[in-house]
Amino acid sequence: MAAIVSEVRRRRRARRLGELEWFEVAYRAYLVALIGGGAVLWASSLVEDLAVTPAQLADVQRLGPSVLGVLAAAAIALGLRSGSDGGPIAVEAGDVQHLLLAPIPRRSVLTQPVIQRLRTTAFGGAVLGGAAGLLAADRLPGSRPAWVASGAAAGAAGGVAFVAVAVVTHAGRLPRPAATGLAMGVVVAQLAAAAGWLPAGPADSIGSLALWGLRVRAGDLAGVAAVLAAAVVAVLVAGRLRVEPLVRRAGLVAQLRFAVTMQDLRTVMLLRRQLRGEHARTRPWFGAASRPPTPGGNGVSTAGLAVVWTRGWRGLRRSPAARLARMGGLAVVAGLAAVAVTAGTTPAIIVVAGALHLLGLEAVEPLSQEIDHPDHADVTPHPRGWLLARHLLAPAAAVVPFGLLGAAVVAAVQPAHMAAAFSLALPVTWGGVAGAVVGVVRDAPDPLAAPAATAVPPEFAGFTTTMRLLWPIAVSVAGVVAVAVVAAAPSAAAVARSAVATLLLVAVVGWWVRRRDEWRQRWRRFLDEGRAAARASRVAS
Secondary structure, three states: OHHHHHHHHHHHHHHHHOOOOHHHHHHHHHHHHHHHHHHHHHHHOOOOOOOOOHHHHHHHHHHHHHHHHHHHHHHHHHHHHHHHOOOOOOOOHHHHHHHOOOOOOHHHHHHHHHHHHHHHHHHHHHHHHHHHHHHHOOOOOOOHHHHHHHHHHHHHHHHHHHHHHHHHHHHOOOOHHHHHHHHHHHHHHHHHHHOOOOOOOOOHHHHHHOOOOOOOOHHHHHHHHHHHHHHHHHHHOHHHOOHHHHHHHHHHHHHHHHHHHOOOHHHHHHHHHHHOOOOOOOOOOOOOOOOOOOOOOOOHHHHHHHHHHHHHHHHHHOOOHHHHHHHHHHHHHHHHHHHHHHOOOHHHHHHHHHHHHHHHHHHOHHHHHHHHOOHHHHOOOOOHHHHHHHOOHHHHHHOHHHHHHHHHHHHHHOHHHHHHHHHHHHHHHHHHHHHHHHHHHHOOOOOOOOHHHHOOOHHHHHHHHHHHHHHHHHHHHHHHHHHHHHHHOOOHHHHHHHHHHHHHHHHHHHHHHHHHHHHHHHHHHHHHHHHHHHHHHHHHO
């Protein structure tokens, strides 16, 4: 029976992808490994980090397992949540419609997707862990191969733990409240161990495995054995996965893959929320739903601003608890990464930018909703840029608590940087969110674009695609550079200059949102006039 299922899947894959020769696949993998590995090596050599002091090295050996174990605990917590929501396995629609409804054992159909998911997450975790180990080797004693190997092993263990826990949770029908409580317990226990309140956390062995580049402890293999045992159990209980969540996820994952292919980030976020079963609250978090003000007298602009603010703020007040918790976790990650930057690990600035960028994508929901409904701007007496720019006010206010949360994390870990952390909290948070604003507004439908304007020569398509992907991230990185500047020169003057520069960047992004359509219209008019002049000269000649 397993051979028949494999043959059906092979033929379906052949019809979808065509016949791929093994050497072609190997050549693609070689190119990806060569380019990706070369990029990591090149990026790691750009910044000369300071070697750790003996006191810092002692802290790494003492607290490193618990602190790094927080990442593994987060993976376990995410697995619990994903499994209670019907994840993490997503089978193809053909498997759901034919194989799962056929009179064959469910395990013969679902075992392979579980194994593939374990293999994929293990590889992704190993890549991320290896890159982190390569960066750690620049500051900590030990050889680079040892650090890369230990980081890759810990990353792979974390990825496998996520999938294994999710599959077991799904197969065991663990209710969402119980899974959420258990996930919070795991994370809180690991954080308590990292703070020194507990002697050890539930994921210390995996965190200690990441430090094998510094020292080797055979006891860490107990965590690896537990992860492998959980993976074996996940494969054995694959036949108990529920069909209804698999049917729902099959269609959503197909749409998600298409959205990723089309680089539609907004659709990707919406589909991910549907996969997690997130819905807006029926009642706002605090206060009663206010009625939008009606314009009167000669205060049209003030009333319009109040209406936009009310719409955005009412939408944010209905954010589900899971989204708020996710935003809080991203703020904590940004704070911890800022601590790493101030401690001398400059590449951690990328983590700060990435966390705040994701936080911004969650916070700019009013702006995204406005872009999802372009007909709203057509019935307003103001330009679309005017409306989009004013939709930035509610998200800017909504991220203030999360920026202060990140600053509190920095102050708790490094009290000496408390003043600088709270002084830069809002500018840096807004600077990181500015990249998310650029990405969302950039993907907005352009009512002025002509059909021919979207055509791009094939030789420039790859470069254009790369720039579209990197440009918003680059803005977020520029918005958080102040952290690295202050870490290099900690002084009140440096904090003031960095804050002013970051706020100027935020103002430029807001001005770009306001004037983007006008500038594009002027540019197209200039090009049309040039084409008309060229045609006239050809006719005259």
